[in-house]
Amino acid sequence: MVTPEGGKGAPSSASHPPQAPSLCSHPSILAGLPTGLSLPPRAPPPCSFPKGQRGLRVPDPAGGNGLLGGHLRAILGGAMEITVAQWVLILFLIIVPLLYEWSASFKYFCKMTFYNGWILTLAVLAIPICAVRGRNVENMKILRFMLLHIKYLYGIKIEVRGWENFNIKEQYVVVSNHQSSLDLLGMMEILPGRCVPIAKRELMYAGTVGLACWLAGVIFINRKKTDDAISVMSEAAQTMIKDDVRVWVFPEGTRNHDGSMLPFKRGAFHLAVQAQVPIIPIVMSSYRDFYSKKEKKFSTGKCMVRILPRIETRGLTADDVPELTESVRRTMLSAFLEMSGEARDKDPGGGQ
Ligand SMILES: CCCCCCCCCCCCCCC(=O)SCCNC(=O)CCNC(=O)[C@H](O)C(C)(C)COP(=O)(O)OP(=O)(O)OC[C@H]1O[C@@H](n2cnc3c(N)ncnc32)[C@H](O)[C@@H]1OP(=O)(O)O
Numbered sequence: 001m002v003t004p005e006g007g008k009g010a011p012s013s014a015s016h017p018p019q020a021p022s023l024c025s026h027p028s029i030l031a032g033l034p035t036g037l038s039l040p041p042r043a044p045p046p047c048s049f050p051k052g053q054r055g056l057r058v059p060d061p062a063g064g065n066g067l068l069g070g071h072l073r074a075i076l077g078g079a080m081e082i083t084v085a086q087w088v089l090i091l092f093l094i095i096v097p098l099l100y101e102w103s104a105s106f107k108y109f110c111k112m113t114f115y116n117g118w119i120l121t122l123a124v125l126a127i128p129i130c131a132v133r134g135r136n137v138e139n140m141k142i143l144r145f146m147l148l149h150i151k152y153l154y155g156i157k158i159e160v161r162g163w164e165n166f167n168i169k170e171q172y173v174v175v176s177n178h179q180s181s182l183d184l185l186g187m188m189e190i191l192p193g194r195c196v197p198i199a200k201r202e203l204m205y206a207g208t209v210g211l212a213c214w215l216a217g218v219i220f221i222n223r224k225k226t227d228d229a230i231s232v233m234s235e236a237a238q239t240m241i242k243d244d245v246r247v248w249v250f251p252e253g254t255r256n257h258d259g260s261m262l263p264f265k266r267g268a269f270h271l272a273v274q275a276q277v278p279i280i281p282i283v284m285s286s287y288r289d290f291y292s293k294k295e296k297k298f299s300t301g302k303c304m305v306r307i308l309p310r311i312e313t314r315g316l317t318a319d320d321v322p323e324l325t326e327s328v329r330r331t332m333l334s335a336f337l338e339m340s341g342e343a344r345d346k347d348p349g350g351g352q
């Protein structure tokens with residue numbers, strides 16, 4: 001009988017351990033073949049230890065019968081075979097770091113993807129911890145604690161001034177400028193106790209982040225339905241007093257990447273007037289030296305956060321809201337322009 005190797009006769013099984021059937025000799029594969037095509041058993045690799053010999057013998061490169069020859073060839077042969085998937089992985093591991101270094105847009109894309117992905121992942125950890133308390137503003141401390149390290153991952157220095165302006169035991173409404181989702185870093189740096197942000201309703205559906213926000217008592221508003229949003233904010237005015245809660249609002253109502261401040265919506269100011277609590281304006285300096293969505297730039301840098309002195313609303317009514325809104329915006333804009341120049345001057349090499 002001719003073996004597949006071209007040798008004659010089946011090898012003796014006495015000196016070889018039985019081998020697992022090869023795919024082509026498996027009965028179920030052979031079942032459909034014409035009988036004349038059945039293949040003889042494959043000769044196992046020569047791998048037996050001759051009697052009395054111990055230890056290693058270098059395998060014969062020509063395929064001779066070294067002590068380890070058969071096993072080694074079998075093992076190395078399997079390991080050295082690089083599949084297409086492995087090639088793709090190797091290329092990926094080479095190309096991605098190169099692109100990351102060479103292309104600012106690619107770096108921006110990677111950093112933003114990781115930012116969102118990392119927050120979604122952290123939220124997975126936060127959810128069971130927060131769920132113990134149920135929906136509770138105290139859970140905001142857990143989210144804050146979990147997010148504080150992100151500034152180190154991204155090499156963003158945050159310098160805070162005006163801590164003394166937070167020395168108020170009572171409730172207040174925080175208003176701050178809104179440049180990007182990176183504001184979360186500045187926000188978590190200074191978030192006072194029992195303070196919840198007002199967020200667009202869409203965030204509630206952002207997977208794990210939405211659930212974590214809900215558990216931490218974030219107040220969601222439907223920006224497309226003004227009446228609904230107003231009634232949620234009016235309810236918030238009552239909750240602030242009843243449950244000793246502070247509220248953080250982005251009065252621009254949307255992210256503003258243009259290095260200035262949009263006109264302010266009046267909701268936050270109605271809220272403060274209805275609850276008769278002070279307003280604390282917070283200004284975060286421009287990110288333009290290290291981050292720009294338009295230019296697809298995202299490097300390391302520095303951000304200044306300033307907590308401005310409180311603005312009282314006691315005795316004010318709804319009629320005063322338009323003027324209050326404008327005066328707070330003017331104060332914040334002038335601080336923003338001053339600080340943004342300052343942040344750049346202090347870190348002229350920002351973005352290294
Ligand atoms: C482990 C990891 C977990 C991850 C954790 C992450 C947690 C962090 C979450 C951070 C979330 C941050 C989210 C930020 C955002 O989503 S910003 C977008 C949402 N926020 C806002 O929009 C707030 C600001 N908007 C307003 O205040 C608006 O005024 C609003 C109430 C929404 C209504 O807006 P709009 O429809 O555009 O109408 P106007 O502003 O023009 O107002 C219409 C008239 O209504 C009067 N008004 C407004 N509010 C009130 C009120 N409360 N009471 C009475 N009247 C009100 C307003 O004055 C207008 O009338 P006049 O023109 O003055 O006559």
Ligand SMILES: CCCCCCCC/C=C\CCCCCCCC(=O)OC[C@@H](O)COP(=O)(O)O
Pocket residue numbers: 115116117119120178180181182184200203205206207208209250253254255256
């Ligand atoms: C299964 C669903 C998957 C959803 C994936 C969602 C991806 C987002 C995940 C994590 C984001 C983390 C950052 C959240 C906090 C930032 C909040 C924010 O900045 O919201 C923007 C809002 O102020 C204004 O929105 P627009 O500027 O009007 O637009």
